[in-house]
Amino acid sequence: MQIILLSGGSGTRLWPLSNNARSKQFLKVLRDSSGKPQSMVQRTFEGIGNAGVESDIVIATCETQVASLTDHVTGDFDLVVEPERRDTAPAIFLSCAFLCLEKNVALDETVVVMPIDTFADQDYYCKLGAIDMAVQSGCSDITLLGVEPTYPSEKFGYIVPEDLTGGEGVSKVSRFVEKPEAKVAEALIGQHALWNCGVFGFKLGYVIEMIGKYLDADSYEGIRAEYEKLPKTSFDYEVVEKAESVSVVRYSGEWRDLGTWNTLTEQMEEYSAGRVVVSGCSNTHVVNELNIPMVVSGVNDAIVVATPDGILVSDKTDSAQIKPLVNKVAEARPMHESRRWGEYKVLDQGTHESGMRSLEKILRIKAGKQLSYQLHRHRSEYWTVIDGEGEVVIDGKVTGVSPGSFIGIAPGSMHAVRALSTLSIVEVQLGSDLVEEDIERAGFYWPEG
Incomplete structure (x- = not known):
């Protein structure tokens, strides 16, 4: 079948x-x-x-x-x-x-x-x-x-x-x-x-x-x-x-149907995960995906979750009703996402007095993988390599990069990067419209594989 x-x-x-x-x-x-x-x-x-x-x-x-x-x-x-x-x-x-x-x-x-x-x-x-x-x-x-x-x-x-x-x-x-x-x-x-x-x-x-x-x-x-x-x-x-x-x-x-925190936690064997200390709690599950300490004390029958996308504190029974509340507050873009080439995590974002918007994120590109050859119309990007070895191409010019390398990419410039070893890059975006849709791809600069 x-x-x-x-x-x-x-x-x-x-x-x-x-x-x-x-x-x-x-x-x-x-x-x-x-x-x-x-x-x-x-x-x-x-x-x-x-x-x-x-x-x-x-x-x-x-x-x-x-x-x-x-x-x-x-x-x-x-x-x-x-x-x-x-x-x-x-x-x-x-x-x-x-x-x-x-x-x-x-x-x-x-x-x-x-x-x-x-x-x-x-x-x-x-x-x-x-x-x-x-x-x-x-x-x-x-x-x-x-x-x-x-x-x-x-x-x-x-x-x-x-x-x-x-x-x-x-x-x-x-x-x-x-x-x-x-x-x-x-x-x-x-x-x-x-x-x-x-x-x-x-x-x-x-x-x-x-x-x-x-x-x-x-x-x-x-x-x-x-x-x-x-x-x-x-x-x-x-x-x-x-x-x-x-x-x-x-x-x-x-x-x-494990579609709510109340039903999902019934199948979770551990009551806490991540950098967290739980004390004096009964039937409370805590998940911390942030690299900051969390303490939960004296809270019963609750769910406490902290991730790059937001923080939730809810009674377990009421957690089934959070969908309309999330729709009011959640960001449209995921703050952390896995991709075929690796993953990215948004570190910070904001709008400044001039009207310019900024977004900082960290890219981790797997060894042997690459980003597509692409350009952006509404933003510039600035890359600082913090770990690994790789190659960056901007408008057809290839440059080797290693820890400490800095690359500036102007709006309209075709660019890509590939990792020779696992590559970590801090990316700063500046522009009027910082959205994932502002990408025009032209395949891959280097043959895949």
Whole structure:
């Protein structure tokens, strides 16, 4: 079968540890079977690998997550990078187009779509085989995986099967109920309704035919070029709820949404991380990613998090409601981001009396890696090398650099740098508009590799 893993969310409810560049699925707060730190992405790949199914994996993601995915995942997989975020329906359509038009996958082959940030038992992944069998039997257009509820949650959608006995196997779906009130949810559980966990199975041709309703393009790149024409909505609303027939495979086991600090900390084995001293606290988790000391004393049932992107102090129960508050205060740009070439961290930024803006950050470029050959229209940059050896090119002129080297780059100048050994550079930007979008790239000056 073909497995499409969806990795696109920004995890705002886990701010400031999670953001557009470093989403919750990359946080190494879990533990593997040997006790080593593990991310949700790594746990998902481990679960699929142990499921005993023959499969190829495609990850549908956005550009800001590509570097993190390649850092977290080993083995063979393909990436489908969305030109823009447009919800799950377009992401799945684009991934299916990739399978059909780039990988030449047969139209009658099973495709299973799963979130990449699931926390569940191994039995959850072992249901992949049952979904495949249901799809290939032709019993319905789409087969879902439904989770047996453990309490009447108001946060999840419910799948109501025609088989109200709660029996094993595959059942036709009678209807869907989206995030009901607690009393309604309790009544649904009495009818053996299941939580919708966002797992879909279908034959590839079913979705390929659907793409033709929106686009005339007959190539993967053509579909990607017209991506904005695809409906910006979820796969549930656009496809599942409009399907003529839907079936569901029942799963009874652990399944959790670790999307809030309250639920995530339940799986964190350590109560503190980083440069921190905790005293006289009960059920309080503290994470400090800053290189300054932190003391937390006499605070109970709370979460305290400090990162370059911000500081959060919240009661654990209230932490589920922080999203609108974060939207009011959080910076648009991530203060720390992993890239294919290495990473950067913003040290300071400000606006001065003259109206000039400044931003200082540190770049760490991996040995053998380079920044693209690029220019900026609205800013100048000044680089001071603090560690490592490398080469800088400005408008075609190459200069070797080492600790203490200083490079000035004027607006409009083409420039790049490559690291001969791991290279650390302090970068100061000056200009009227200091945004990541002020980059015009021209490939790579040095051949990659």
